[in-house]
Amino acid sequence: MSGTAASPSPGRSGRRVFISYAREDQDALNDIRAGISALHHEAWVDSNLDGGQAWWDVILEQIRTCDAMILVVSPSLIDSEAATRERDYARRLRKPLIPLVVKPVRSDLLPPDIATLQFIDYTNRTPLTGAQLANALFSVPTDAALPEPLPDPPAVPVSYLGDLAADLRREALSADEQFSILAKLRASLERPREHDAAAELLGVLEGRRDLLHQVAKDIERVRQDDDLRSRASHPIAVAADSEPVPAPQKAPEAQKAPEPILAAGGHSPTPQAAPAAARNVPHPNRQAEPFAGNPQPVNPGVFPQAQTNPAYAGAPMPQQQQSFRQLPQDFRFVQQPAPPQRLALSIIALVLFIPLGAVALYFSTQVPGRWNTGNPAGALDASKKAQLWGWIGIGVGGFFWFVSFASSLQTSYYY
Structure with missing residues (x-):
């Protein structure tokens, strides 16, 4: 694909700005566009385009003709493949990149091409934030020449899950390929945007005729971990689903022997109303006998507590009690x-x-930006330097004004 620089526009003071963002940051995008418009600049976004090659060609053309690219930095932008390719193409075209942080991001998770840029904190907007954005846009040159020859345009971004779906349609998969696909699907299940598609592909992998036994066991563990994450993210639903149901009480004449709680299938939410057998209380006229339940093989991936407690020899924990095992926050x-x-x-x-x-003042303005980008050490360092230089400036300035004032008094005395 070829392209040329836009012809210079005599007297044009505003800048053409390309905004690269993720769909999850639509609310912040509207505020940013309004701010750019108030500064008399022209902002372009891809909200009115359809997908496909034609859509991607229009985006690349807009990047070539823009004066600068604004990056709406958030965790979603970092995970966006389309935003990564837009940013890389603009960098190879020598377009200035202006990052606006709209959601906190850990500094050690930032890509190298973003981590080295000077951020503008947009999480807590103040008049100083608008001044920083206006100054950044004002320093951008207009109608800068494009490099010759133009760099090769990036390909249309396609989710890598589509590539995995194509691999799963093959007739045979080696052991390494099966483990590799499973590892990628496990990572996709942790991303909300890709969760449903990854779960569907996991079912396709599980239904293959050449599936290895070890891969099948790993799939079961992946499903259990995903279920635990889902329950941990909805604690109210977990509490409702895991509420134990009291076992029906039997008539006194029908109770021949006390039954252990684990073998009975659940705990009673009101121990006072439960029968003596359900509370594991021995009959007053009978000696307590040790429980010798029905030993069953235990799956270490599901019931790890059965291996660490040698005294337990009963049936596995009921399914409704597994929901109490939640992932740490x-x-x-x-x-x-x-x-x-x-x-x-x-x-x-x-x-x-x-x-x-x-x-x-420079170090003072760096404190909120470094803090909101996940760099607390840098924010603390900027705060200390702002305090140090502030006191030095006050001391030097106070001494200067004192000397000037004393000199003026001495001069007035002689005259």
């Missing part, structure tokens, strides 16, 4: 108090001594 995104920005201190230093105050 993910603490990766637990927010902690952000370090102070030192904005007031920096402004005072700027008033008293502009050079040092400007340095303090």
Whole structure:
């Protein structure tokens, strides 16, 4: 595919901006477009296009003719294959990239081409945020020449699940191929956008005639892990489904011997109303006898507690009690108090001594951006530097103004 740079537009002050975003960030996209329009720039998004090669050709043409690309940074954008190819093509065309962070992202999960850029924090919009965006767009040159020759355009982004579906339609799959497909499907099940399609392909893999026995066992474990994740994400439904049902009470004459709780099939939610046998209380006229249940083979992937407790020899845990085993919560995104920005201190230093105050103000503006991009160490370092340079600026500026004031008094004394 070939293309040329757009002809220069005399007197054009606004910039043509291409916005690369993920569908999950539509709300933030609307605010960003409104802000760009208020700054008298032209923003373009692909919301009005259909899929296919023609859709991709229009996107590539818009990237070639734009002055800069704005990246709506979020976890969804990082996982988007289309956004990755758009960003790579713009970088090879030497287009400026302006990242706006709309949702917190861990810095160690950012792709290398984004991690090295200067971010604008859009999670907590302030007048300073608008000023940073306006300054970034103002510094972008208009109608910059494209490289010659043009780099090869990227192919149309297609979900890799389509490639897995094509592999599953083959007549034979080797052991390595089966394990590889299963590993990719396991990762896709953890992504909400790909979960349903991955679950369907997992069923196709499980139904193959050449499926290995070990792969079949791994598929069962993958399904159990997926079920646990689903239950952990809906705790209310889990509590409702796992509510044990009391066993029907038998007439006193029909109770010949106490039955163990595990063999009976569930616990009673109200122990006071349960019969003595269900509470595992021995009959007053009979000695307590050790329970010797019906030993059954235990699947280590489902009931690991059966291997660590040698005293247990009863039947496996009922299915309705398995729902109590939930995955631990993910603490990766637990927010902690952000370090102070030192904005007031920096402004005072700027008033008293502009050079040092400007340095303090720069580090002050870096604090929220580094914090919201998942870089707490960098945010703390910027806060300390803003405080240091702020106090230095106040000290130097105060000394300068004191000397100036004293000099003026001395001059007025002689005259």
